[in-house]
Each structure stands twice: as structure tokens, then as C-alpha cells.
Amino acid sequence: MANxxxxxxxxxxxxxxxxxxxxxVDVLGAHHCNTISSATEDVRAGRxxxxxxxxxxxxxxxxxxxxxxxxxxxxxxGEDGSRIGFSVxxxxxxxxxxxxxxxxxxxxxxxxxxxxxxxxxSLYFTxxxxxxxxxxxxxxxxxxxxxxxxxK
Amino acid sequence: METAAPANGYRTTRQLEKAKELPQASDALPQYGxxxxxPGSRQEEGFxxxxxxxxxxxxxxxxxxxxxxxxxxxxxxxxxLMAEQRPHAVLxxxxxxxxxxxEDKNVVPRRLGTNAVHHAFTMTPNQYRRLLEKVKExxxxxxxxxxxxxxxxxxxxxxxxxxxxxxxxxxxxPEASEVILPNVGTIDxxxxxxxxxxxxxxxxxxxxxxxxxxxxxxxxxxxxxxMNGRIIWNREHWRFQCPYHHxxxxxxxxxxGGQPDIDALRLYPVNFSPEGHALVDTSQVIHRACFxxxxxxxxxxxxxxx
Ligand code: FES
Numbered sequence: 001m002a003n004x005x006x007x008x009x010x011x012x013x014x015x016x017x018x019x020x021x022x023x024x025v026d027v028l029g030a031h032h033c034n035t036i037s038s039a040t041e042d043v044r045a046g047r048x049x050x051x052x053x054x055x056x057x058x059x060x061x062x063x064x065x066x067x068x069x070x071x072x073x074x075x076x077x078g079e080d081g082s083r084i085g086f087s088v089x090x091x092x093x094x095x096x097x098x099x100x101x102x103x104x105x106x107x108x109x110x111x112x113x114x115x116x117x118x119x120x121x122s123l124y125f126t127x128x129x130x131x132x133x134x135x136x137x138x139x140x141x142x143x144x145x146x147x148x149x150x151x152k
Numbered sequence: 153m154e155t156a157a158p159a160n161g162y163r164t165t166r167q168l169e170k171a172k173e174l175p176q177a178s179d180a181l182p183q184y185g186x187x188x189x190x191p192g193s194r195q196e197e198g199f200x201x202x203x204x205x206x207x208x209x210x211x212x213x214x215x216x217x218x219x220x221x222x223x224x225x226x227x228x229x230x231x232x233l234m235a236e237q238r239p240h241a242v243l244x245x246x247x248x249x250x251x252x253x254x255e256d257k258n259v260v261p262r263r264l265g266t267n268a269v270h271h272a273f274t275m276t277p278n279q280y281r282r283l284l285e286k287v288k289e290x291x292x293x294x295x296x297x298x299x300x301x302x303x304x305x306x307x308x309x310x311x312x313x314x315x316x317x318x319x320x321x322x323x324x325x326p327e328a329s330e331v332i333l334p335n336v337g338t339i340d341x342x343x344x345x346x347x348x349x350x351x352x353x354x355x356x357x358x359x360x361x362x363x364x365x366x367x368x369x370x371x372x373x374x375x376x377x378x379m380n381g382r383i384i385w386n387r388e389h390w391r392f393q394c395p396y397h398h399x400x401x402x403x404x405x406x407x408x409g410g411q412p413d414i415d416a417l418r419l420y421p422v423n424f425s426p427e428g429h430a431l432v433d434t435s436q437v438i439h440r441a442c443f444x445x446x447x448x449x450x451x452x453x454x455x456x457x458x
């Protein structure tokens with residue numbers, strides 16, 4: 001067993017929070033949870049502007065606007081070059097590729113992964129902030145891992 | 153261990169002190185999906201089914217693989233397991249979430265002055281305790297960005313990885329669901345007839361709100377029924393609200409939004425002294441799903457005329 005359970009959430013920046021959130025809702029089927037608005041004292045101190053929280057398949061994304069006073073790094077891979085990967089069942093993977101085409105979502109792939117690894121195939125796309133995202137099916141989909149959130 | 157974390161000069165004392173707090177030892181699995189999360193929001197048939205992995209660019213694969221294995225506690229699955237030309241390593245967590253580290257000589261730097269872009273992980277209390285030992289051993293700077301928004305039993309720590317990626321670890325310990333008793337015995341809240349219907353008064357020493365509703369008095373525990381956040385009374389919007397994960401409650405303590413399926417605020421019994429003072433007994437707690445008129449204690453005058 002590892003000494004860590006899993007991923008909890010990701011904070012991402014997008015040029016415009018409203019259109020960014022719309023992408024997560026319309027394309028990824030995100031659910032808007034709430035908009036966190038921090039305490040007045042924080043906002044006065046230049047911290048903690050309101051930011052929307054959305055879950056995609058139960059995983060939380062917190063969206064922040066790009067800071068216009070700090071230039072964006074020259075990177076085609078989003079603000080910190082990271083990539084978030086989601087999975088679907090092997091059975092559903094072709095449907096997801098077809099759905100991405102229907103949505104006219106520009107994507108790369110599908111790409112086949114080596115057979116000795118945990119990943120099967122992936123397709124890649126970006127959000128409006130240029131942040132890389134991935135959808136894959138996994139060869140270990142039958143393994144009974146711990147739940148992400150265990151219900152009370 | 154070498155990290156690129158900058159000096160912590162701009163952190164508040166509370167942000168630094170909070171980062172030292174430890175949950176009680178336990179292997180309890182997480183029950184909450186992160187601040188801002190609302191349970192039950194999983195889409196039935198969405199574009200994707202579940203979170204799978206995070207890919208991070210790193211300057212040195214050896215250094216980062218060691219960091220994520222030794223400090224973060226991930227199991228090493230192996231190298232070269234993805235359709236990726238650059239050297240990469242795959243690590244696994246207990247929920248099956250993977251971390252993929254890709255060696256990249258031009259790691260995209262984190263923009264200074266913001267922790268907005270960050271990656272958060274979940275740990276059990278014992279895993280979190282181990283993590284704090286590890287960051288101490290490796291002299292990694294830690295703090296808590298959300299120091300003022302942590303409920304009792306909710307633990308968070310922020311730090312940076314060797315490439316300056318902003319990380320956060322979240323742990324909601326069983327203490328978050330324990331009933332907190334103020335242990336201050338019976339408190340005298342003053343003459344009952346000094347309260348008008350609609351009044352809400354906080355007694356800080358006991359973390360109790362005494363509320364006068366038309367049916368009588370309710371003494372409500374200040375501890376949120378979601379995860380032991382300390383609620384506040386928002387006078388302008390006529391409701392209690394919890395600054396931690398946004399639950400709201402009406403004047404009678406019914407949950408009205410923010411988090412689904414939570415109970416009404418807990419009550420303490422209210423009695424009246426012969427002089428007509430409202431007395432709140434903080435040694436007993438009354439659980440309830442929602443407000444019922446008979447939960448309100450009638451002040452002596454009302455009882456006589458009823
Ligand atoms: S502690 Fe979570 S909403 Fe109150």
C-alpha cells in the first residue's frame with residue numbers, strides 16, 4: 001500500500017473564468033458546486049478573490065483568472081505544464097472519441113500506450129487556458145482500489 | 153533534500169503554526185472531496201468516468217521520483233510505461249490515481265506570487281502524520297494557505313516540490329465528525345424577556361447561539377453539522393453560514409444550502425431560573441434532523457399564558 005490516497009483537487013488558471021467554466025460544464029459535463037468567496041479581510045489584502053469550483057466526474061477543479069500583471073510563460077502546455085488525465089471504461093472509450101468529434105473539440109490521438117503499462121489508449125485536448133487534459137482507458141480498470149471519497 | 157521553495161517571509165504566523173498541527177492517529181479513509189466540493193455531484197453519464205492521473209514536468213526524473221516516493225508516499229510502478237518519448241516514471245496512490253513524471257529540461261516555471269495553480273492530494277490521518285515527519289526531516293518549508301478556513305479535524309498543508317510545483321495535501325480526520333461539547337456547564341444568558349422574537353445572540357465562551365423564535369428559545373451549537381466548522385450569524389441575510397464549505401442554516405437551525413443532506417444545528421437544553429433568566433445546559437447535546445416547534449423552550453411567561 002502507498003502512504004497516500006489520491007488526487008484531491010486541481011487549481012487552474014484560464015483567461016476568463018466565465019468562459020473557462022462554460023467549457024468545463026459544456027464539454028466535460030462539469031457540475032458547478034459553488035463560488036468560493038473569501039473573507040473581506042483577505043480580499044482587502046489582495047488575496048482570495050471569488051473563484052468557481054466545479055467537479056468533473058466527482059473531481060474538483062478550482063478556476064482562477066490569469067493574472068494580467070504577470071506575463072504568462074511561453075508554453076504551449078498551460079500554466080504549469082501539467083496535464084490532468086481522466087479515465088473511462090475501455091468499452092466507452094470509442095464513444096468518447098466520437099463525442100469529442102461531435103463537439104468539434106480539437107484533440108490529438110487516440111494514442112496507444114505500451115502493453116506492459118497501466119494505460120490503454122489516450123486522447124489529448126486543452127481547456128481554454130491551454131491546460132492539457134487527457135482521457136484514457138486503463139488496463140487496471142478491474143482492480144478494486146480504495147474509493148476517492150468514502151461515504152459516512 | 154533540495155527543494156526550490158522560497159523563504160517563507162510573507163506567511164502569517166497562523167499559516168506557519170497551522171502547518172504543524174497533527175490529526176489523531178487513524179487510518180480512516182477520507183470522507184470529503186476537498187474544500188469547495190459538494191458531494192453527490194458526480195455526473196451519471198458524463199464525458200469521463202473518473203480522475204485517473206496527473207502528469208508533471210520535472211527537471212530530474214531521479215530526484216522527483218525519489219521525492220514523490222519518499223516524501224509523498226507514492227508507490228513506484230515503473231518507467232517507460234506510457235506513449236511518451238521523453239523519460240518518464242509512473243507512481244501510484246491507493247485510490248488507483250497515478251502520478252506521471254516526465255523529464256523535461258524546460259520545466260514550465262510556476263508564476264511567482266500565486267498559488268492559484270496547484271495540485272492537491274488526499275491522505276488519511278496516519279499518512280498525513282507521516283508526511284509531516286518527512287517534510288521536517290527534509291527541511292521543506294510548509295504553510296497553510298487556508299489557515300483561517302479549516303474546520304476542526306480538517307488538516308491542510310502547502311509546500312513545493314523540487315521543481316517548484318505548488319502542492320497541497322488535504323486530510324479530513326474523524327475529529328471533523330465528533331461532537332464538540334463546550335464543557336462550561338450551565339451558562340446564564342440573562343433575562344429571557346430581554347430577547348425579542350427573531351433575536352440571535354452569540355455566547356462565545358460556550359460557542360452557543362441563543363435564538364428567540366416565536367415558539368420559544370433555541371440554544372444552538374456553533375459547530376457546523378457538516379465538519380465542525382464554526383458557523384457565524386449573517387444578520388443581513390438572516391441566516392447562519394459556515395465559512396468552511398459554505399453550508400447555510402436558517403434561524404431555527406435547519407440546513408438550507410451549501411452542502412446537501414446535513415442535519416440541523418445541534419441544540420442544548422434551555423431552562424429558566426426563578427428570576428426568569430434563560431439558562432443553557434452545555435453538558436448535553438440534542439441531535440435533530442430539522443426544526444420541530446416542540447424543540448423550543450417556552451419562557452415562563454409564555455408557559456403561564458399558554
Ligand atoms: S464545516 Fe463544512 S460547511 Fe461547515
